[in-house]
Amino acid sequence: MPPSLPARPDPDLPEDDVLAGSTGATITPYRDGPLIVRGDFRLVDQDGGEIDPGRDTVALCRCGKSGIKPFCDGTHKRSGFTAPSAPARPRPAARILHEGR
Numbered sequence: 001m002p003p004s005l006p007a008r009p010d011p012d013l014p015e016d017d018v019l020a021g022s023t024g025a026t027i028t029p030y031r032d033g034p035l036i037v038r039g040d041f042r043l044v045d046q047d048g049g050e051i052d053p054g055r056d057t058v059a060l061c062r063c064g065k066s067g068i069k070p071f072c073d074g075t076h077k078r079s080g081f082t083a084p085s086a087p088a089r090p091r092p093a094a095r096i097l098h099e100g101r
């Protein structure tokens, strides 16, 4: 029997975003910093327009202060942004997914 596809991790995300996770990209939230995206990914705007990342590995702003959003420009350091790398507790949606299996 072939392996089944994983359950959709977040029903609020557009399906394209869910499928993008299966292309081999790795997204790493850096402690007190950006989201680092590595691997095979496409970056698109909300209307589906391609955004040229300009490189194979990109840093996406998650502090909201960058002057070149969606990319990180290092402003998070000066603004005192803090965030852990991993969540301190599971998301409620993750619990629902586990209960449904």
Ligand code: FES
Pocket: 033, 034, 035, 060, 061, 062, 063, 064, 065, 066, 067, 071, 072, 073, 074, 075, 076, 077
């Ligand atoms: S995370 Fe670096 S500028 Fe926002």
